[in-house]
Amino acid sequence: MRPDHSFDPHFLTPPEESSLFANVNSTTSWRHDTITLYGREHLVPRLTALFGDPGVRYTYSRITMEPSPWTKELSDLRQRLEGVTERPFNAVLANLYRDGRDANGWHADDEPELGDEPFIASLSLGAPRDMRFRHRATGSTWTLTLTPGSLLLMYGDSQRDWQHCIPRRAVAAPRINLTFRQIMNPTMPRSDTSPRRRGHSAQR
Numbered sequence: 001m002r003p004d005h006s007f008d009p010h011f012l013t014p015p016e017e018s019s020l021f022a023n024v025n026s027t028t029s030w031r032h033d034t035i036t037l038y039g040r041e042h043l044v045p046r047l048t049a050l051f052g053d054p055g056v057r058y059t060y061s062r063i064t065m066e067p068s069p070w071t072k073e074l075s076d077l078r079q080r081l082e083g084v085t086e087r088p089f090n091a092v093l094a095n096l097y098r099d100g101r102d103a104n105g106w107h108a109d110d111e112p113e114l115g116d117e118p119f120i121a122s123l124s125l126g127a128p129r130d131m132r133f134r135h136r137a138t139g140s141t142w143t144l145t146l147t148p149g150s151l152l153l154m155y156g157d158s159q160r161d162w163q164h165c166i167p168r169r170a171v172a173a174p175r176i177n178l179t180f181r182q183i184m185n186p187t188m189p190r191s192d193t194s195p196r197r198r199g200h201s202a203q204r
């Protein structure tokens with residue numbers, strides 16, 4: 001049992017991957033957010049940044065992010081991904097895992113502004129890290145190793161029926177993940193007419 005996905009381990013060549021890692025790592029103003037869990041404040045165990053079109057705003061775990069403008073490198077990458085996937089993307093959430101102690105807890109990218117069946121293009125740079133998937137109903141799990149330069153597409157039932165996480169690992173090197181998304185503004189017409197209002201399924 002697997003979530004709806006496709007995986008290209010060699011989307012970027014090694015030189016493209018290392019040059020993009022160096023560019024994003026050094027030019028990004030990374031933020032380090034705090035979340036409140038059971039009344040106690042915790043630092044999110046990774047650094048993040050949002051790039052996107054003007055007016056796009058992304059909220060998860062009660063953290064709202066305003067986008068920085070696209071850099072040339074990210075804009076070129078967006079165009080390339082749009083060509084390959086034939087899907088539009090108006091934002092990219094960047095995660096920096098400084099080493100293996102940084103992580104991303106169980107969650108689904110199922111915020112209402114991502115629509116009914118979110119289509120997410122997730123590019124990995126730097127250290128390889130595992131992504132674990134867990135089926136919400138059956139508890140069945142699956143692990144995919146996200147290698148540098150790989151592209152994971154998640155779509156269909158992948159956010160509705162599954163959760164995913166990036167567990168801690170004994171890794172010293174940093175990793176950057178870029179998840180391209182199409183975020184619908186609250187004022188934009190919604191294709192999702194489902195009465196079930198979904199929210200982020202876990203704090204991460």
Ligand SMILES: O=C(O)CCC(=O)C(=O)O
Nearest residue numbers: 093095104109166177179
């Ligand atoms: O780091 C990753 O590959 C996953 C990131 C993720 O799950 C997210 O940003 O929602």
